[in-house]
Amino acid sequence: MNELRYERAADSATATTLFAGSGHARYLGGGTNLVDLMRETIERPDLLVDVSGLDGHITLRDDGTLVIGAAATNTAVAAHRLVRERYPVLARAILAGASGQIRNMATVGGNLLQRTRCLYFFDAAARCNKRERGAGCDAVDGFNRMHAILGASPSCVATHPSDMCVALAALGARVHVQGASAARSIAMVDLHRLPGDTPDVETELAPGELITAIELPPLAFAANSTYRKVRDRASYAFALISVAAALDIDPSSGRIREARIALGGVAHKPWRAALAEESLRDQAPTTANFVRAAARELEPAVGLSLNTFKIELARRVIVATLHELSSTTEPRA
Numbered sequence: 001m002n003e004l005r006y007e008r009a010a011d012s013a014t015a016t017t018l019f020a021g022s023g024h025a026r027y028l029g030g031g032t033n034l035v036d037l038m039r040e041t042i043e044r045p046d047l048l049v050d051v052s053g054l055d056g057h058i059t060l061r062d063d064g065t066l067v068i069g070a071a072a073t074n075t076a077v078a079a080h081r082l083v084r085e086r087y088p089v090l091a092r093a094i095l096a097g098a099s100g101q102i103r104n105m106a107t108v109g110g111n112l113l114q115r116t117r118c119l120y121f122f123d124a125a126a127r128c129n130k131r132e133r134g135a136g137c138d139a140v141d142g143f144n145r146m147h148a149i150l151g152a153s154p155s156c157v158a159t160h161p162s163d164m165c166v167a168l169a170a171l172g173a174r175v176h177v178q179g180a181s182a183a184r185s186i187a188m189v190d191l192h193r194l195p196g197d198t199p200d201v202e203t204e205l206a207p208g209e210l211i212t213a214i215e216l217p218p219l220a221f222a223a224n225s226t227y228r229k230v231r232d233r234a235s236y237a238f239a240l241i242s243v244a245a246a247l248d249i250d251p252s253s254g255r256i257r258e259a260r261i262a263l264g265g266v267a268h269k270p271w272r273a274a275l276a277e278e279s280l281r282d283q284a285p286t287t288a289n290f291v292r293a294a295a296r297e298l299e300p301a302v303g304l305s306l307n308t309f310k311i312e313l314a315r316r317v318i319v320a321t322l323h324e325l326s327s328t329t330e331p332r333a
Contacts, residue, residue, distance in 0.1 A: 002041075008050040012178040012212050015051050019208040020180045022047035027210055029071065029107035032098075033114040040122055042131060051210065052107060058082065064218025070109030070176075070211045074098065074164065077108060087216060089225035089244050090167040096229045097163035099236045109211040112165060112175065112191065115202065116158040116268075117238055119143065129155045130199045137199075144304040146240065149311055151267040156199030157304060160192060160269050161238050167227055168214065169270040170244040170262035176213040179206055185215070192269030199268070221248035221258060228321045229264070230313060239265035241314045247325040249285060256280045259293075259322075266301075266314060273297045276318065285326035287319065294318040 005022075009015035019025045025047040026034060037043040055069035058080050066082055077083055078094040098106065120126040120138045127136035139147055139157050147157040165188070173188040192203055205211075225246035231237040242264035248257040259280040261273035279293035294315045301311045 002044050003046060005047045006050065007047065008053065010053070012051075012054060012210055015049050015054070015210050016178055016180045016208055018047070018049045019210070025049055025208075027051050027109075029110035030073065030105035031110075032102050032106045033110060037115065041124070042122065051109070055212065056107070066216040066218075068108055068214045068216070070107060070213055072108050074103040074106045074108070074111060075100070077164075078103065085223065087167075087171060087219075087222050087225065089170060089222065089227045089246060090164070090216075092227040093163040093167035093229075093242075093244060096227060096242075102236075108164070108214055111162055112168075112211060112214075113203065114162055117161045118147070118158040121158060129195075130158060130202075133198060133200050141305065143306065145306040146238065146265070147304055147307055148267050149301040149303055149307060149314070150263075150271055150298075151194045151269070152302070153195045153197065153199070155197050156195035156268065158195070158199070158268060159265055160267065162270065163227070163229065163239065163242060163264060165192070165270040166242055166262045166264035167244040168216075169272045170225070170246060170260045171219060171222055172217050172260070174215040174217075175211055176215060177205060177209045178212050179209045183212075188214075189270070189272045195268045202268075219246070219260075222246045222260070224248070224325055225260070226321060226324055228317055228324070230317055241265045241310060241317050243314075243317050243321040245318075245321045245325060247285070247322065249326065254284060256283050256285055256326075261297075261318065261322075263297075263314060263318075266310065273318070275299075280322075285322070287323070290319045290322045291315070293322075 026045040028048045028050045054071045056071035057069045074094045078091045084091045126138045168188045174185045176185045227244045229242040244262045246260040259277045263271040276293040276297035279296050283289045
């Protein structure tokens with residue numbers, strides 16, 4: 001039996017101090033992922049530092065930046081008036097991400113740090129480099145229908161499960177973290193790592209660093225944004241492919257001034273579609289341009305034995321999502 005201590009932190013400084021004093025601690029928010037991993041003995045902490053009582057406020061700065069405390073629940077974020085008005089893509093991603101009961105418990109900080117739902121990661125009898133570096137990856141030649149088509153490596157083809165993170169990546173969010181001696185911020189697109197040879201190292205966080213807040217920039221055209229998720233069933237399920245997108249269309253010229261696109265279900269991290277965004281700047285919002293942008297982004301995509309269909313599916317979902325935002329009258333692809 002694994003011996004376990006529990007401490008409730010009153011503030012972030014206390015939390016990081018407690019963490020630093022333990023051999024193998026974990027921060028506990030809502031516990032919707034961590035507790036499952038503990039039941040499966042994938043996570044075996046000797047200390048749980050409860051941070052669910054830390055800052056969960058959602059505040060608007062004078063410059064228009066929206067700051068979301070890491071202890072805010074997913075439900076609170078999705079229901080917040082400013083989120084729904086200014087960043088509908090984020091509210092829709094959260095609502096698509098889990099059941100109501102899970103959203104009521106899950107915190108923003110925990111959502112960012114949830115781990116893959118790869119079947120082999122959860123199977124103690126399977127080889128998994130995320131559980132044990134150097135063990136091998138049974139998913140590469142196994143049941144890999146849900147797995148990565150971008151940024152994968154021979155060591156790992158798992159995908160990141162979060163819907164919220166995809167929207168945050170598209171919006172250019174920043175993540176505020178507190179360490180034992182200093183605070184810093186990380187661009188959302190840089191928080192998670194691609195697998196390379198070390199898929200067990202999933203983020204750029206240093207040991208003991210605690211996520212304290214998420215910062216959303218004052219992006220006016222984010223009001224014209226949405227999230228589209230394709231999954232095997234309409235109820236609670238992880239994405240085969242998802243797209244978070246926002247479009248800024250010049251009303252005078254009808255051309256795209258700016259586009260923000262991120263993909264879920266395709267990689268080890270939320271995938272910011274920078275090549276597609278670049279392809280769309282100063283272009284008309286037409287089917288041909290949407291198809292061209294999607295093709296450019298997906299050019300390096302590589303399918304596995306059971307998931308090659310995801311490449312074409314991703315193309316279609318990107319095009320359909322951009323059509324939804326553009327109000328174009330052209331037929332959809």
